[in-house]
Every structure is written in structure tokens, then in C-alpha cells.
Amino acid sequence: MTDLLPRAEASLSVEDFLEALAEHVGEQALSGVTNEYDTLTLHVEPGSWVEVARVLRDESAFGFDLFDSLFGVDNRDEGFRVVAILYSTSTGVRVLLDVNVPGGRDAPVLPSLTGLYAGANWMERETWDMFGIEFNGHPGLAPRILNVENFEGWPLRKDFFLASRVAKPWPGVKEPAETDEDGNVVERETLLGDAPGPTDLDKAMADHAKAVNVAIAEPAVEEAAESVAEDVAATEAPEALVELEPEPEPEPEPEPEPEPEPEPEPEPEPEPEPEPEPEPEPEPEPMAQAPAEPPVAAMVAPWPLGVGFEDEAVLEGELPDLPPDDDPASGEPEGRL
Amino acid sequence: MSDLETRERIHPGTAPGEDIALEIIGDGDFDTAEMTLSIGPAHPATHGVLRIIMEMDGERIRDAHPVIGYMHRGFEKLAEHRDYRQIKALVNRHDWLSGFANELGVALAVEKMLEMEVPERAVWIRMLLAEWNRILNHLMFIGSYAIELGAITPMFYAFREREDIQYLLESATGGRLHFTYNQVGGIKVDLPKGFLQQSTDIAATIRKRLQDYKDLILGNEIFQARTVGVGALEREVALAYGVTGPTLHATGVAEDSRVTEPYLKYGEIDVTVPVGEHGDCYDRFYCLVHRIQASLDIIDQVHDAMPSGPVNQKLPKVVKAPEGWTYLRIENPLGQLGYYLESDGTKTPWRLKMRTPSFSNVAVIPHLLRGTLVPDAIAVLGSVFFVVGDVDR
Numbered sequence: 001m002t003d004l005l006p007r008a009e010a011s012l013s014v015e016d017f018l019e020a021l022a023e024h025v026g027e028q029a030l031s032g033v034t035n036e037y038d039t040l041t042l043h044v045e046p047g048s049w050v051e052v053a054r055v056l057r058d059e060s061a062f063g064f065d066l067f068d069s070l071f072g073v074d075n076r077d078e079g080f081r082v083v084a085i086l087y088s089t090s091t092g093v094r095v096l097l098d099v100n101v102p103g104g105r106d107a108p109v110l111p112s113l114t115g116l117y118a119g120a121n122w123m124e125r126e127t128w129d130m131f132g133i134e135f136n137g138h139p140g141l142a143p144r145i146l147n148v149e150n151f152e153g154w155p156l157r158k159d160f161f162l163a164s165r166v167a168k169p170w171p172g173v174k175e176p177a178e179t180d181e182d183g184n185v186v187e188r189e190t191l192l193g194d195a196p197g198p199t200d201l202d203k204a205m206a207d208h209a210k211a212v213n214v215a216i217a218e219p220a221v222e223e224a225a226e227s228v229a230e231d232v233a234a235t236e237a238p239e240a241l242v243e244l245e246p247e248p249e250p251e252p253e254p255e256p257e258p259e260p261e262p263e264p265e266p267e268p269e270p271e272p273e274p275e276p277e278p279e280p281e282p283e284p285e286p287m288a289q290a291p292a293e294p295p296v297a298a299m300v301a302p303w304p305l306g307v308g309f310e311d312e313a314v315l316e317g318e319l320p321d322l323p324p325d326d327d328p329a330s331g332e333p334e335g336r337l
Numbered sequence: 338m339s340d341l342e343t344r345e346r347i348h349p350g351t352a353p354g355e356d357i358a359l360e361i362i363g364d365g366d367f368d369t370a371e372m373t374l375s376i377g378p379a380h381p382a383t384h385g386v387l388r389i390i391m392e393m394d395g396e397r398i399r400d401a402h403p404v405i406g407y408m409h410r411g412f413e414k415l416a417e418h419r420d421y422r423q424i425k426a427l428v429n430r431h432d433w434l435s436g437f438a439n440e441l442g443v444a445l446a447v448e449k450m451l452e453m454e455v456p457e458r459a460v461w462i463r464m465l466l467a468e469w470n471r472i473l474n475h476l477m478f479i480g481s482y483a484i485e486l487g488a489i490t491p492m493f494y495a496f497r498e499r500e501d502i503q504y505l506l507e508s509a510t511g512g513r514l515h516f517t518y519n520q521v522g523g524i525k526v527d528l529p530k531g532f533l534q535q536s537t538d539i540a541a542t543i544r545k546r547l548q549d550y551k552d553l554i555l556g557n558e559i560f561q562a563r564t565v566g567v568g569a570l571e572r573e574v575a576l577a578y579g580v581t582g583p584t585l586h587a588t589g590v591a592e593d594s595r596v597t598e599p600y601l602k603y604g605e606i607d608v609t610v611p612v613g614e615h616g617d618c619y620d621r622f623y624c625l626v627h628r629i630q631a632s633l634d635i636i637d638q639v640h641d642a643m644p645s646g647p648v649n650q651k652l653p654k655v656v657k658a659p660e661g662w663t664y665l666r667i668e669n670p671l672g673q674l675g676y677y678l679e680s681d682g683t684k685t686p687w688r689l690k691m692r693t694p695s696f697s698n699v700a701v702i703p704h705l706l707r708g709t710l711v712p713d714a715i716a717v718l719g720s721v722f723f724v725v726g727d728v729d730r
Contacts (some may be wrong), residue, residue: 119700
């Protein structure tokens with residue numbers, strides 16, 4: 001075992017340290033000790049939480065005088081853990097005190113360390129603010145220290161969903177937690193409740209993006225003479241594109257295109273997978289389609305983000321003429337149908 | 338420690354003004370009104386959106402309650418939804434004056450869990466840029482603290498130097514504030530040609546000009562009258578609050594993780610930690626200025642030791658830290674920055690706790706302000722060195 005005290009003359013091993021600690025607080029105060037990744041962690045029984053910290057602070061053999069931090073960790077179905085980190089400026093040892101907070105997920109309560117370390121005051125306020133863990137003996141956890149005062153919920157609990165993820169899925173297929181090595185959208189295992197996983201729309205977008213890339217990669221070799229943009233239109237998804245791309249002239253539509261059907265939309269896709277060859281063509285395509293756009297925009301209205309969020313055309317302000325055209329365009333197909 | 342001697346000569350151990358005999362008019366029993374004064378959230382003395390509610394008895398502060406959270410952006414929650422390689426773009430924003438140190442901390446924590454060896458040249462480059470970032474940070478506080486105490490010139494001087502350093506760092510990283518230069522396993526790209534020469538030149542220039550700061554600010558009698566004996570922080574209190582960095586060093590504790598828990602290659606070079614004695618505003622500022630000197634010494638040593646070789650390595654397509662947790666602390670410019678990283682074996686962290694120096698430094702402000710006068714409050718607030726974004730995260 002490595003020495004814990006690099007600076008002190010008398011080196012102290014982990015075993016000696018634990019032995020000395022057990023003399024003061026008793027064997028039953030600790031439920032375990034881990035030392036992975038150079039992080040000495042004492043798993044403390046909730047009943048001895050304050051006592052262990054007091055001994056570590058007051059006994060001259062330890063002298064943990066620097067209160068580093070205190071915070072909560074979501075411990076899945078078992079409730080929460082609280083970790084306090086103490087450091088000794090005299091010996092150079094740092095120790096993590098880890099405790100399972102009694103009370104489960106419904107009413108987690110832990111004794112406060114504010115009587116020992118003044119710095120625990122704000123740290124415990126923050127832990128209450130983020131996890132809803134009460135600290136007995138704390139001078140005043142409210143008002144919320146970081147969140148706004150009328151905020152509801154405990155943001156760092158895993159069953160509190162990140163608001164932006166609920167409002168809209170990740171824009172694209174590159175979201176790290178939802179794609180595997182091959183870019184396939186996978187369901188992330190949710191441990192608590194129904195976290196917003198990939199929606200049908202996400203999967204449709206991902207499949208379409210892959211289809212586009214395959215289509216671009218293959219015919220580009222065979223028919224090099226033709227422009228790649230035409231390849232995409234012709235080979236990739238003839239039906240989809242024809243459906244989605246009503247010509248300016250009123251033509252008989254093959255399908256009615258009901259609103260909830262999230263049809264893969266060709267424009268936002270070309271970005272996610274940067275292919276060397278098709279690189280030049282994503283720009284021309286949306287530009288060329290821009291005039292013929294309005295009906296498309298109307299049909300993909302349920303699209304969460306609007307058309308072409310990442311499109312150069314939108315960013316450059318090429319599409320502002322969409323809204324005026326919207327109304328007649330959306331009215332026409334309905335009338336015909 | 339010539340500057341500390343200067344301090345003793347001009348103000349031998351007394352708070353300024355104590356030796357002036359005031360003529361008391363009347364019976365000396367003034368009626369003072371109790372009032373509550375709200376400073377901030379947008380006040381120049383608070384460096385950002387920090388609000389301090391002061392309970393006043395006349396001009397004396399009876400109690401103070403900092404109100405934080407105006408800049409809370411939920412970084413810890415966001416980090417749980419980011420790939421390990423994406424987190425660096427988050428963390429170099431919570432303390433925008435120490436971007437390099439923050440992303441370095443995350444990179445080191447992930448590498449520690451992956452037990453990954455980083456190429457030697459990358460380690461030295463990280464040290465070099467981390468020290469430049471430290472100087473960049475301290476120059477900002479030198480300028481801003483002086484301007485709060487009514488001296489406007491040091492701000493211009495500090496920004497002259499900052500511009501040189503930012504130009505230097507921009508040439509390597511492409512960023513002036515948010516460098517995004519570290520990555521798991523090394524750094525993004527190697528240094529551009531001529532960087533080390535330019536770095537040497539700028540270091541020499543700043544070393545020469547550093548004496549100007551000492552003469553102009555530390556040796557200034559008005560500055561000393563505003564800071565000596567003001568806002569003294571006791572060593573035990575500082576430790577109990579978790580105060581670190583120059584604010585702790587000013588109380589005489591040389592607790593600097595570059596020395597006590599060397600990371601990178603700090604164990605192979607000489608690192609000086611300037612310490613004060615009294616823990617007051619003057620000593621805090623003294624430590625800040627002299628930390629620049631110490632950083633310049635480190636930079637010179639890094640220049641001499643810089644090896645050649647690769648600066649990064651090929652990573653797997655998906656970086657997944659193994660299950661478990663680690664705690665890694667580094668010496669941020671403002672103090673001890675700690676990252677508690679817990680992983681459940683997936684691509685995103687299960688928990689990333691950011692233990693920031695500014696949070697603890699602001700927590701101690703009520704203790705410092707009790708019993709002081711309002712003008713001293715400005716001197717105290719500027720001298721505990723915090724960035725509001727680092728407090729609120």
C-alpha cells in the first residue's frame with residue numbers, strides 16, 4: 001500500500017490510518033473503505049457521520065483542518081449519498097467521507113456538519129438546493145442558494161429531466177448517449193422513471209441520415225458525370241423526395257401526407273456525417289430548393305425545430321420569404337384533398 | 338520579502354488612522370440609524386452579478402449576507418448529458434478567467450480513471466499554458482483591484498500585458514478566453530512554430546514590468562492605507578471555510594497543490610509559493626502579485642525542459658470512464674479546483690461535482706465584513722478574488 005503522507009517524516013499507511021481511526025470511533029462506524037484511483041474513501045454509517053468528522057478534525061493524529069467540499073450524489077433506487085472531502089494541511093492526506101443518506105428518495109435527512117466546519121453551511125445549502133436533502137441542525141437551508149427562490153424540484157436528481165431535453169430532442173444524430181459506435185440510435189437504459197429517450201422522430205432522422213449517406217457514397221462512384229445533387233434526388237429516396245417536394249405547379253399528390261407522419265426531411269441531414277465527396281453539394285441543394293420550399297415547410301410543421309435549423313440558407317436569411325407563402329400553400333393541398 | 342518590509346515601515350502594525358487623534362464633538366454619543374443596504378446584483382465592486390445585503394449600524398457593517406445564484410447555469414447537470422470530450426467546453430466557462438486550468442482538471446480526472454499515459458511533451462505544454470493562464474488571471478485582478486481602490490493606471494498596464502499573453506495563447510489554441518485546448522490524452526495540436534521564442538520574450542518583458550506593479554501599487558502609500566490591517570482573515574477560519582489560493586496563502590499557509598500534491602510535472606521543477614503573514618487585504622494582494630513572479634519562474638524552467646515528441650494520442654471512438662469515482666484537484670489561479678468525477682461506465686459522467694475556489698472564497702465574505710466600514714467593504718470584496726461565474730456555476 002502506498003504511503004499516505006508524502007510530506008511527513010513518519011509515513012502512515014492506509015492500514016495504520018484506519019486502525020488509528022477505528023480506535024477513536026469504533027469498528028462499526030465505517031461500513032467499508034475503498035482506495036480506487038488514489039481516492040481514499042471512508043464509507044461512514046449515517047449514525048457516525050458527525051462523530052467521524054469530529055474525530056478527524058480534532059484528534060491531533062489526523063488534523064483534517066481544511067474543509068474541501070460537501071455534495072450529494074444520486075444513488076439510484078437506494079436514495080442519495082453525500083460525500084464530504086476533508087484535507088489535512090499538516091499531513092497532506094485527503095479523505096472522502098461517503099454516507100448513504102437515510103430516508104430513501106422521499107425524505108433524505110442527514111445531520112449537519114456546520115457545527116464542525118463553517119464551510120459546510122453553504123455546501124449543505126447547495127446540496128439541499130440540488131437534491132432536497134435535509135440537514136438536521138443546519139441554521140437555515142432556505143432560501144435556495146443557487147436556483148431561483150420559487151424553483152420547484154431538485155435539479156440534480158436523476159428523475160429531474162433536463163428541461164431542454166424535454167422540450168426538444170437533441171438536434172441531430174450525434175448525441176453521445178443515444179448512438180452506438182455505428183451511429184445507430186439506441187435506447188438508453190433509464191434507471192429511474194421515464195427519462196426522455198430517443199423519440200420516433202429521432203430514429204426517423206437517424207435512419208434517413210444514414211440512407212442519405214449511403215446513397216451519396218455509392219452512386220457518386222458510378223455516375224461521376226452527373227451532378228451529385230441529382231444523384232441524391234434520384235437514387236436516395238425517389239418517393240420521399242417527390243412526396244416532400246411538391247412542384248410549384250399544382251400536381252396531383254400521390255399521398256395526402258398526414259401531419260403526424262414525420263417524414264424524413266432531406267435538408268438538415270447532410271451535415272451530421274461529413275463525407276469527403278458530397279461535401280460541396282449540401283449547400284446547393286437547400287439553396288436550389290428554397291424557392292420551392294413553402295409546401296414542404298407547411299407539411300413538416302410538427303418538426304420540432306423548424307425546417308433547416310442548421311442550414312446555411314436559414315442562417316443567411318435566405319428563407320424569410322417562407323411565411324407569406326405559407327398560408328396559400330398549406331391551404332391548397334387541404335382544399336384538394 | 339522587501340514589500341512586506343515596506344509595509345512594516347510605513348504602517349508599523351497598526352490599522353491606518355488609528356494614530357490620528359480625532360476631536361470628538363459633543364458627548365460622542367451619536368445617534369446612528371440601523372439600515373439595510375443592498376449592494377448589487379449589478380454593482381462595480383462585486384465583479385459581476387453578486388448581491389450583498391448589509392445590515393448597517395451607521396457606517397459600520399453589522400452583518401452581511403451574500404446572495405449568489407444569479408449566474409447559475411446548471412453546469413453540473415449539463416455535464417451529465419455530455420460526452421467526456423465535450424465537457425471541456427463547459428468547464429472552461431464556469432470560471433472564464435481560468436479556462437485552461439478548468440479544462441485541464443477535467444482532462445486529468447478522466448485520464449486518471451482511464452489510467453492513461455499522456456505524452457511527455459503534452460504534459461509540459463499543459464504546464465506552460467496553465468502558468469500563462471494563471472498570469473493572465475492575476476493581471477486581471479491586479480487591474481481590477483487597483484481600480485476599485487481608485488487607481489486607474491494599473492488597469493491599463495495590466496491589459497497591456499494581458500493583450501500580449503492573449504495573443505500568445507491565441508496563436509496556439511485559437512482562443513483568447515475559452516481555449517478548449519486540452520483533450521483526453523493530450524492537447525489538441527502542437528505549439529506553432531516560434532511559440533517558445535515568443536513565450537520567452539513575453540516572459541522577460543513581464544518580468545521586467547512586474548517591478549512597476551510592485552512600485553506602483555504595493556509601494557503606494559494610499560494603497561497601503563486602504564489595505565493594511567483591513568479585512569484580516571484568520572488561518573483557522575480560512576481553512577474551515579475551505580478558502581484556498583492566494584487568499585489562504587496570505588494567512589501564512591503555503592497550501593498549493595502544485596507543491597503538496599504535484600500533478601503534471603510540477604514535482605520535477607521548483608515551485609515557489611508566496612505567503613503572507615497577516616491575512617489582510619494587503620497580504621492577499623501581495624501574494625497575487627508575487628504569484629506572477631513564481632509563475633514566470635516556472636515558465637522559464639518549462640522552456641528549458643520542453644521535450645519533443647507527440648502531443649496527443651489516438652483515442653477510441655467512444656471514451657468511457659470505468660465505473661467508480663475519483664477526486665482530482667489542481668491549483669486553479671484562484672485556489673483549489675476540485676473535480677469529483679463519478680462514472681457508471683457509460684459515455685457520460687454519472688456525476689461531475691465542480692468544487693470551485695470562488696464558492697468558498699465568497700462564503701467567507703460575511704465573516705470578513707462584520708465590523709468593517711463600508712469603504713473597507715469594497716477593499717475586502719476585491720481582495721478575496723472570485724469570479725461570479727465560478728461561484729454560481
